[in-house]
Amino acid sequence: MSGTGIGARVLRKEDFRFITGKGQYTDDVNRYGQAHAVFLRSPHAHAEILGIKLDAARAMPGVIDIFTGDDLAADKIGGLICGWMIHSKDGTPMKAGAHPALAQGKVRYVGDHVAVIIAETQAQARDAMEKIVVDYKVLAPVVAMADAVKSGAPVLHDVAPDNTVYNWALGDEAATQAAFAKAAHVTKLDIVNNRLVPNPMEPRAAVGDWDSGQDAFTLYTTSQNPHVARLVLSAFIGIAPEHKLRVIAPDVGGGFGSKIFIYAEETVCVWAAKKVGRPVKWVADRTEAFLSDAHGRDHVTHAEMALDASGKILGLRVKTQANLGAYLSTFSSCVPTYLYAPLLSGQYDIPAIYVEVDGLYTNTAPVDAYRGAGRPEATFVIERMVEVAAREVKQDPAEFRRRNFVRQFPHQTPVIMCYDAGDYDAALTKALEMSDYKNIGARKAESAKKGLLRGIGFSAYIEACGIAPSAAVGSLGAGVGLWESAEVRVNPVGTVEILTGSHSHGQGHETTFAQLVSERLGISIDNVAIVHGDTDKVQMGMGTYGSRSGAVGMSAISKALDKIEAKAKKVAGFVLEASPDDIEFKDGKFSVRGTDKEIDFASVALQAYIAHKFNGQELEPGLKESAFWDPTNFTFPAGVHICELEIDPATGVTRIDRWTAVDDFGNVINPMIVEGQVHGGIAQGVGQALLEGAVYDASGQLVTASYMDYSMPRAGDLPSYDVGMTQTACPSNPLGIKGCGEAGAIAAPPAVMNAITDAIGHEGIDMPATPLALWRAIQKAAPRAAAE
């Protein structure tokens, strides 16, 4: 390993600009003559629009134009799409209601888009917005999922008269019934996975620009996947053909899934730029982000687990209602189905699983992928179930898990996934050691002396990352392939530009991707530039989400580097007057095997471009290669997190005392960055478990729409984390990488809730376990403690 190669703890190349205030985020982009857009949003959860009066607003100072859904329709601008087709168990396709970027006749959630005001300044646009008069006929809303499916419930979309998008199922129902029939013990649990708001610190923003000379558009936007945005805006929404539409995602201030999707505001800004003949900028304020960013999670589940007399799991059945909100967001349909149910086997050898999921419309913001996307929901179900099952059959929760671990690989689960590699015992053993589990009894006694309740909770999670083999996801309904692209451009002086379809919004690709190049070509990372986030520079790509950029994005780079090496060997062969087969490449030098003749990488690059030593018929000049990598399987990061906490029963306040994480991410490029990803993920998971929750009142108003109402995890709410690793290389990609971006958010919620329920002695508490909720739960009878 060189000092900046694979496995090195290299400081990040991108940091200098961020710590000096020189990052370039979308709101930092200012185009000459730009106007400002503000969106008038629905104050009602459900209403018909009988009329919109714009005259008074148009007369306000600085107003350039105002548009409504009628204007989009007149320009034949298509609605927003959901790109993953799910079929119900009866074979019928999902029921996708129309999703216009600006409402046409009806609004379906508070924050839905009614009109856009474009003015000289943002303040003027806001002032004018106040003068728009909308005549609403307010309709009864559907807020809770339980109400959505009641007979006579208000209907959001005519295509779904029962507010049901799909009734989907996975697994073998008969085999699962048979497993339950022979069970010695059945554990049952009702589980709520609370609705979250992703909240990257940078609110969404867009600058639309139109070049009248070329009739071409540019959209600067806060996107995790600018090429997918261009594809959708072009092919489905109809802004312009792809060669006339450039999408740039510059520095992006966090995404966590919420910046994958193609939203109304970005669509309207780029379209409106041509309408008004000026660049149009929109920046969300935080309340708009709460109202209109796609939310995450929001499941209600009943689960049952069948055990034999020894504590071996025989079967699992799960029935989930998934809230999809008022419209189907870009990838929403796959989150509670194919990103959820296939992970319900966890790390366990479970012979039979049957899962049913009802996807429902409600008058709330659309719900889509949020860090982990389906996998945290699955992990919460299985890890709460095994913990409760272990308690019910009076087995140690660690040993209960060990008894049921998968040990043979590859392991085909009953729910699609084939786990390729892992060592679950190793992670558990290491986590037990690091957490000093054997002395938990003494620590509990110490806490009790102080009048505090101490609990410990496990989470042995697994996730499916490296998303994903294109043909496989195609067979499951995906509208796209999930490969990644890379281009390696070697300059004549031997410096290298890597063009990647991945996008970095905090993950540190400018460093880790350069480390791969440094390792492979033997050059300094300072001589490598990573280019991403611009559809005019990178031809095509699928973007960053699902912990895919290492496993898929870097594999594409690796494949392109293979081609660079092969071509460079040919060049070196001509220069050194040897057969390419006799050329060795090591530590940045090409040499003729068995001789002292050698030439360095930079000199070969120069020779490739001056092309003096070979003719163009023998070898094309230049040194530039590209590759697409399509994964052969998902990857399966897994690990064990242990949360130990103390609760003050007088106040319900929880303090996390120690956090142990042992993760198997396969091969690691930069441990410093990987640990950072784990820390951040845990914080989001702890946030879900203890603090966060999007709350709509009965009328459909989002009452948690600012940081004064929605509790974001702050430094004082969180512990430091003790992070360890185990390693089994991933056999499904050339670098052996599994991915690390979502693990913490997936692992953490059940670890916290298992610790809390251990501390209070019963299972009667849902997330978020706020002090009030916990205090109430502690007041309840504690059946398990009382029985002991």
Add this chain to the structure above:
Amino acid sequence: MASVTLSVNGKSVTRDVDARTLLVEFLREHMRLTGTHVGCDTTQCGCCTVHVNGEAMKSCTLLAVAVDGATITTIEGLAKGQDLHPMQAAFREHHGLQCGFCTPGMIMSAVDMVRRKGTDLDDKTIREELEGNICRCTGYHNIVKAIHYGAEAMGKAGTAAE
């Protein structure tokens, strides 16, 4: 319109601005100092933290006219050319940032924390003092570490009292 004169990162500037212009708008829109970010516009997240006459303040809810005549330091004014302020260097050294959006506010708050609390900061103090700054990426672990070592480095460099 109102005339506002500020000293920003050592340079005196006077602008006629709409009276409702916020300090963060003055910095971002009028001075094109875009390192100061707006994360929440309600003084909760701290992405917009700058120094006003040496004290950390949130510029998203402060009218520019209200600080007329003040000396402002933004993240762009912290380094001396290519020489990073010790707190900036510590954030890099300890991986105290990921997406970078909250980072300018974090660093400005951290420098102010050292001014108020000294250069020997324990984790508990740092976590309490970060109450007004939200980060969604790092889980704070490395931010706390960066501030601890950044404070120590400021002590050694003699920058704490500045």
